[in-house]
Amino acid sequence: MDGQGPSPVLESCTTPEPNALQKHPFWRSLLHHREIGVACALVVVFTVFFSMQRHFLSAGTLGDIVTVAAELGVVAVGASFLMISGEMDLSVGSNFAFSGMLLAMLITEYNWNPILAFIVALACSAGIGALNGLITLSIGIPSFITTLGAMMFWRGVALYLTQGWPISIFEDIPLLRWLGGSKVFATVHISAVWWLIIGIIFWIILQKTPYGNWVFATGGKRGAARALGVPDFKVKLINFTLIGLLAGLGGCFQLGRMGSMSPVWGQDLALEAIAASVVGGNALTGGVGTILGTLLGAITMASIRIGLVMIGAPAYWYMSFVGFIVVAAVALNVKLGEVISWKK
Amino acid sequence: MEKMTSPAPSHVPVIEGIKLCKWFGRVAALKDVDITIERGEVVGLVGDNGAGKSTLIKILSGVHRPDSGELWFEGKKVELDSPRDARKLGIETVYQDLALVETMSIARNFFLGAEPKIRFGFFNLLDGRKMRQATEKMLRDIGITVRSAHQEVSTLSGGERQAIAIGRTMHFGGKVLILDEPTSALSVHETNKVLSYIDEARNRGLSVIFITHNLYHVYPVADKIIVLEHGRKVGDFRKEETSVEELIDIIVHGIRGDRRAVNNASG
Numbered sequence: 359m360d361g362q363g364p365s366p367v368l369e370s371c372t373t374p375e376p377n378a379l380q381k382h383p384f385w386r387s388l389l390h391h392r393e394i395g396v397a398c399a400l401v402v403v404f405t406v407f408f409s410m411q412r413h414f415l416s417a418g419t420l421g422d423i424v425t426v427a428a429e430l431g432v433v434a435v436g437a438s439f440l441m442i443s444g445e446m447d448l449s450v451g452s453n454f455a456f457s458g459m460l461l462a463m464l465i466t467e468y469n470w471n472p473i474l475a476f477i478v479a480l481a482c483s484a485g486i487g488a489l490n491g492l493i494t495l496s497i498g499i500p501s502f503i504t505t506l507g508a509m510m511f512w513r514g515v516a517l518y519l520t521q522g523w524p525i526s527i528f529e530d531i532p533l534l535r536w537l538g539g540s541k542v543f544a545t546v547h548i549s550a551v552w553w554l555i556i557g558i559i560f561w562i563i564l565q566k567t568p569y570g571n572w573v574f575a576t577g578g579k580r581g582a583a584r585a586l587g588v589p590d591f592k593v594k595l596i597n598f599t600l601i602g603l604l605a606g607l608g609g610c611f612q613l614g615r616m617g618s619m620s621p622v623w624g625q626d627l628a629l630e631a632i633a634a635s636v637v638g639g640n641a642l643t644g645g646v647g648t649i650l651g652t653l654l655g656a657i658t659m660a661s662i663r664i665g666l667v668m669i670g671a672p673a674y675w676y677m678s679f680v681g682f683i684v685v686a687a688v689a690l691n692v693k694l695g696e697v698i699s700w701k702k
Numbered sequence: 703m704e705k706m707t708s709p710a711p712s713h714v715p716v717i718e719g720i721k722l723c724k725w726f727g728r729v730a731a732l733k734d735v736d737i738t739i740e741r742g743e744v745v746g747l748v749g750d751n752g753a754g755k756s757t758l759i760k761i762l763s764g765v766h767r768p769d770s771g772e773l774w775f776e777g778k779k780v781e782l783d784s785p786r787d788a789r790k791l792g793i794e795t796v797y798q799d800l801a802l803v804e805t806m807s808i809a810r811n812f813f814l815g816a817e818p819k820i821r822f823g824f825f826n827l828l829d830g831r832k833m834r835q836a837t838e839k840m841l842r843d844i845g846i847t848v849r850s851a852h853q854e855v856s857t858l859s860g861g862e863r864q865a866i867a868i869g870r871t872m873h874f875g876g877k878v879l880i881l882d883e884p885t886s887a888l889s890v891h892e893t894n895k896v897l898s899y900i901d902e903a904r905n906r907g908l909s910v911i912f913i914t915h916n917l918y919h920v921y922p923v924a925d926k927i928i929v930l931e932h933g934r935k936v937g938d939f940r941k942e943e944t945s946v947e948e949l950i951d952i953i954v955h956g957i958r959g960d961r962r963a964v965n966n967a968s969g
Contacts (some may be wrong), residue, residue, distance in 0.1 A: 388758075390716075419789060448821045540808055562825075562827075565827065566828055566830070567827055567828060568817035568819060568825050568826060568828060570828075571806075571810055571813070571814060571817055572814075572815075574803070574806050574810065575803045575806060575810075575814050576806070577805075577807040578800075578803035578804065578806055579800065579803040579804065580796070581797075581799075582799075582800040582801065582802060582803050582814075583814070583815075585763075585765075585784070585797055585800045585804065586785065586789075586801075586814045586815035586816075587784065587785045587786035587789055587815040588815050589816065645803065645805035645806070646805050650707075678837060688713065
């Protein structure tokens with residue numbers, strides 16, 4: 359360092375002009391966005407599939423991608439919220455299947471009003487989430503354990519209720535069309551629109567409200583948050599409830615789009631949602647993350663799923679591909695983080 | 703200074719704790735401790751590990767409730783159920799490792815738990831502009847140069863973090879600033895800076911309670927020094943009545959020489 363003359367870092371330290379607060383080189387401010395890792399991953403995925411199959415960038419394919427991303431993504435938004443506040447939920451896949459099954463059964467076997475059945479299904483899902491939260495927080499066991507148990511328990515309940523058989527709805531029910539059955543544009547199902555709206559709402563809550571500040575603080579350093587009067591218990595409980603609600607909504611979207619629900623669907627959903635979240639730049643350890651990154655993470659995973667089908671590769675490769683992307687995107691984020699703090 | 707030596711008739715201390723006791727199971731963490739803190743006074747709270755320093759400040763900052771004893775704030779009896787209650791009164795606490803959330807920006811930390819809001823329909827949104835401007839003003843006031851109020855706290859030094867936590871208290875119109883081991887992890891240079899922030903806080907009329915192991919850190923800035931041992935108060939002196947040597951003797955041996963003589967004479 360000595361022999362290289364005055365470094366720019368040194369200069370900026372010795373001239374503390376207040377104006378320096380506002381000066382950002384454009385490229386550096388770009389690096390400060392946590393979404394940069396997932397944006398790169400998305401570009402790589404698109405380039406690979408487009409080079410192998412020209413139709414990959416057609417409106418139809420993109421519509422398929424966002425439709426598939428919606429059901430995963432709505433759960434991933436909840437997973438991100440909960441992860442930022444420092445907890446995780448492995449039971450979302452079971453919750454997803456349970457809620458879809460419950461909605462289908464209430465409509466077909468008990469002839470309930472679909473709207474009422476929908477409300478009840480969502481309330482049950484939110485209740486499952488809240489129960490996870492209450493057990494985790496009041497007893498003080500890791501959420502990994504609580505929700506691992508809940509994952510098995512609710513899967514078992516869903517299997518018992520249907521005796522392992524899928525349920526299909528053949529009638530035309532307006533609610534199901536509104537949830538995911540109808541298309542708004544080309545191959546884009548309406549569930550993608552709901553997902554976008556939910557993403558925007560949660561983005562606003564996280565970035566632009568005092569509650570979002572509490573979510574970051576609770577996951578970043580619980581003791582400090584508590585010392586400053588942030589109700590950390592309440593924040594975590596609310597986030598457990600929200601992810602339950604969103605998992606149930608994801609199940610209802612899928613029932614709406616497919617017209618049927620199987621008690622074995624969503625087995626990998628919890629890990630996929632966590633993967634979408636960390637690919638999007640959210641820290642598994644909490645305290646850090648963005649909703650935009652999560653949405654892009656879900657789109658990346660859906661692109662892999664659709665892309666593999668389009669190039670005619672066996673769908674078995676999906677998990678391998680996702681695994682590769684998870685590690686690559688997080689590695690990129692970590693390296694960029696080091697560069698940024700070193701530049702301070 | 704003269705306001706302390708010649709109290710007016712209407713004079714009330716900012717905080718007065720009377721016979722505070724706290725038990726954890728069968729262990730008495732605090733036994734009959736009286737504490738008085740005047741406006742604009744820097745009180746050093748010293749003692750060995752387990753002396754009851756942190757139990758006492760947790761009572762004053764609303765984390766624990768005393769099992770018996772009374773707490774008075776500006777002449778009114780108060781019951782603090784949570785840190786939030788204490789902050790409402792103007793008692794701000796800066797814990798050693800819990801002052802700031804490292805993964806959040808300076809501005810988000812600065813207003814944590816007391817976020818400025820804009821009403822938007824049914825929602826309360828953060829007032830981002832106010833957060834940024836107030837934070838940047840505070841940073842300039844205390845002389846810290848950073849690129850932006852949006853910079854993560856993890857990029858700051860230990861002294862800068864203490865400074866931000868102290869600046870936060872001054873900004874929110876706090877009346878009492880409780881600092882838990884503010885200098886324990888700092889270099890000599892940074893310690894001196896933090897001591898100068900404490901001086902600045904006193905000049906603005908704040909009362910400061912400074913908890914430390916290191917008598918040499920608190921002695922230069924303190925007006926009064928309180929020594930705790932095994933949950934009891936064993937010393938409570940104005941600085942001019944005592945010396946560093948005498949205080950060390952009390953911390954080590956537990957009781958003041960002349961008081962021992964008085965005890966012997968009376969007994």
